[in-house]
Amino acid sequence: MPRYTPPLRDQTFVLHELLAVTDAYQAMPAHASLDADTINQVVEASGTFCAEVLFPLNQSGDQEGCHFDPATHAVTTPKGFKEAWDSFCAAGWPSLHADPEFGGQGLPALLQNVFFEMQYSTNQAWAMYPGLTSGAYECLHAHGTPEQKQLYLPKLVSGEWTGTMCLTEAHCGTDLGLIRTRAVPKEDGTYALTGSKIFISSGEHDLSKNIVHLVLAKLPGAPEGTKGISLFLVPKFVPDAKGDAGERNGIFCTGIEHKMGIHANSTCQITMEDATGYLVAEPNKGLNAMFVMMNGARLGVGMQGLGLTEVAYQNAAAYAKDRRQGRALSESARTDQSADPIIVHPDVRKMLLTARAYAEGGRAFGYWVALEYDKSLHHPDEAVRNASSAMVGLMTPIVKAFMTDNGFQCASTCLQVFGGHGYIREWGMEQYVRDARINMIYEGTNTIQALDLLGRKVLRDNGATLRAFGEQVRAFVEDHGADEAMNEFITPLADLGDKLTKLTMEIGMKAMQNPDEVGAAAVDYLRVVGHLVYAYFWARMARIALDKESSGDPFYRAKLATARFYFARLLPETASSIRAARSGAAVLNALDADLF
Template sequence: MPSYKAPVEDVLFILNDVLGFQRQSNLKGFADASPDVVEAVLTEGAKLAEEVLAPLNAVGDREGCTRQADGSVTTPKGYRAGYDAYAKGGWMGLSVPEEFGGQGLPHTLNTAIQEFASGANLALSMYPGLTQGAMAALLVHGSDEQKATYLPKMVEGAWTGTMNLTEPHCGTDLGLLKTKAVPNGDGSYSLTGTKIFISAGEHDLSENIVHLVIARIEGAPAGTKGISLFVVPKFLVNPDGSLGARNGVSCGSIEHKMGIHGNSTCVMNYDGATGWLVGQENRGLNAMFVMMNEARLAVGVQGLGQSEVAYQNAVAYAKDRLQGRALTGAKAPDKAADPIIVHPDVRRTLMGIRAFNEAARALMLWTALQADIGHRSEDAAERQRAEDHMGLMTPVVKAVLTDKGFANAVEAQQMFGGHGYIEEWGMSQFVRDARIAMIYEGANGIQAMDLIGRKLPKDGGRAMMGFLAEVQTFVKDHGEDEGLKPFVGPLQAGLNDLQGATMWFMQNAFSKPDNAGAGATDYLHLLGLVALGYMWARIAKAALASQAEAASDRMADKLVVGRFFMERMLPETALRLVRIKAGSETTMALAAEAF
């Protein structure tokens, strides 16, 4: 049976020593997040993940969800109790404003808890995760009445939330959607259409499900300019807040998926369902993007969560499994063979996963902190810098953490040899569950195109120039620091490759857009590598400062892992640059019939 231990100690180190979390105490909600409160929140969240969610992971994978004859859906055994523990512990509203029943704490803390939950049980964690995304959209774009009607119950966990975008003929290109909304004359609308791939679309965990649905109002413009967003509850809500009649929305079927079996991924049928407009008419994508961006960052966290749990179990197995002898002589002469962790290639694999996980966690928390600053700071310039960071890094966090999260789950599975292919060992589930994160909330190729086509040139490239300047300033300020030289030199080389790739696109993509398309994924990963390298440089700085105060094996180990990243992983930026500069000629040369 696989196990999971939440990385509380590492999160605390990143928040306190690397990111200076407490320096933001002037922001709303941060004053309440004192060091002892932060540690208590993370400790309790870890307990929930380890003791409640993780034991249900394999159960959910084996049993899956079942659609009943009446269209209702039954979740796996124990899921209701696990969800109730999450809701009753107040985790749903950790960062929601207090006026709606939340705790108003920083979103950064909620992000850390999301990692714990998704590492322990990805499928189950999606139910509250989607609810939090729906709440975020309502907080920004919902009317006062909608907020008062839905948010307190969602914070309580009595009601859950979903997002409904995809249709059978319409995924990335939402302008093709056919779901229509007809005004009822009383301020409500009647929605008709079919949505597919709707995570948590129907289940038995909550009293009501609040669907956020995009549709086209009759007579609206074609394409994305005519899309509106609606709130469509499973059960209509009476004026006194009690639940009324069943709405015209139902689960037509459950998708049979590769992984995340414990989450009900539904085909949802809207048959004249009553809904209410959220935000402005024909401005639905603006409102939905709040939820989508929340979801994209949360999906990046899922990639990290699966990478971490797969790593933990691979390490435990590598320390226990006896096979062969060390190349330098027996390390366990009293045993028939040495544990496989003595072998360099096993070490290379495990070090690569760990080096990624620690830097990815820092990048994730840094980005979450910028979200808090962007939403809570009273300084306009500070908010702008934070929003620039969020815009630039959202596709990177989503795509890089999920691409690598899946790859790392496969690498961890490899450590088990044939046992990794046997279901009872649990590694297969991590691989299967991790795979979806590369696809949903915008497939990773789309994230790369979003980065190149929209985020990079936005505001004259201000966000990218700000990131490059920040990293360059760090390199310049610490170039003579002896302890940081193993980090600063490789970081400068990676930064040079990133600058070179950016300049190449500027010179070659406008006249030939296919050059941008062909190099987009490599550029996204190049930027991701430099961002992770920058995180390692900052981690190393904090670790060295900690070492100066008191010797610590843990900090010494961090420095070794960081040097591994700089020596063996960051140099991949050079390969990415070569691929980008190859352009699109051979990529686009074959006629479609030749494939």
């Protein structure tokens, strides 16, 4: 049976020793009273909920899946899911990061991010229900009318109602400019929506009293493409005069997808037949409003990659220390036993250290981005808010793509540690592999994230925000470059920064002649930038570990060993990625399409 322990020691290390979050929040009036004890209590309590309530439902939920009744269009979630949702709401967890004006606790997004990591480790399918609800809340909080906010946000914050993101249609996928769902104005100021959507996660279920769908559609006479998209709020039940769930709306689940993974989350086909909807934001500006939810979802999916990396690592490490097979190549670890634990074998150690390095590096990176997001919302200095907002925008595709690529690799690698047992359902590892694979696809495939990073986030502003991050790297290099003990971390970090600058300029020049050069280089380019970010945070963590290694705490010894592994074994991937990115578009376009 799989196991999970909240990684509290590493989480508090990142929060307090690496990021010094209490000092950072002192500069934000909204969070100035937040102290380390409160932060730790929230993290510990959320970890307990995930380990004790969600984790026991993960395997059973995967095996049972969701049940669809075509006669009633109803979906029933697996056994125990509704009770877990009720416990979640009763404890106030949905309100963690929400605005106090609407019943929220007003805690930082970073603490919500920490909680999400552990939810995704323990039960990704269940965690998607509150995750999408949080995204719907954020979208309406930013773009809803005052009336919409007062009616819907308290219900979303309490968990009484849940939310979804209704974008995709069968014929267009990510190309939202091609959507066919139509919204016709009615005399009462509402709209009648007709159309079909697919792949709608959490689109129908039995957890809450109402479901708030945020739907992209086109008004009559709207401009072609993405410039003609509007956003509508379409509730499953139209609120009555008291604000409660009233009459059934014309929006129905017409089927659920039979998927490779995340079986316990209802991925729905949704049909609208003159469904009553309410315009959110301005007409034809819906995509801009929806990007609040989409970008939040992309950051959340990155944390899914981290969560699955962590739980896969924990199980593989425990198995490797217990499973006896073969003898160590150099000297037997246990001469009184007929075989050694497989953790003595170098390649097993490599697999475990790969997962550990990507988990701990991803945790540092993901938490830092969440802190930057908090600064973008709450820092009193407008210049700081703007700089942090730009940094979050730059890092979002890296969080989504780099962390989920790594998550799938690590889930697969940790399954390999189990050998044949990893292929067997009872150990739980094959579920992590299946669940991790979707994270590279939904909320914009990782190739789309790479195009967004290189084409929109780097080249469009001539690399200004990337240079701002580079300045942080350079400052760290200058501060610690003379320290001989840091040389093994500083030298490759500085070298990669220089190489990335040259690569960016080279691709930018080539793209001016042939735009295909961006598409040809983007995926490899994102891997390089992702490693630069991880190398920076691993170097910072190594600095702390070196300073505290003499304390005798084995945590710092392990942190330093993992940092050395990352720089020796994982960072060298950038050499091949740079070479591939430089190879250009010609080799990809040489073969005629009809020859594939």
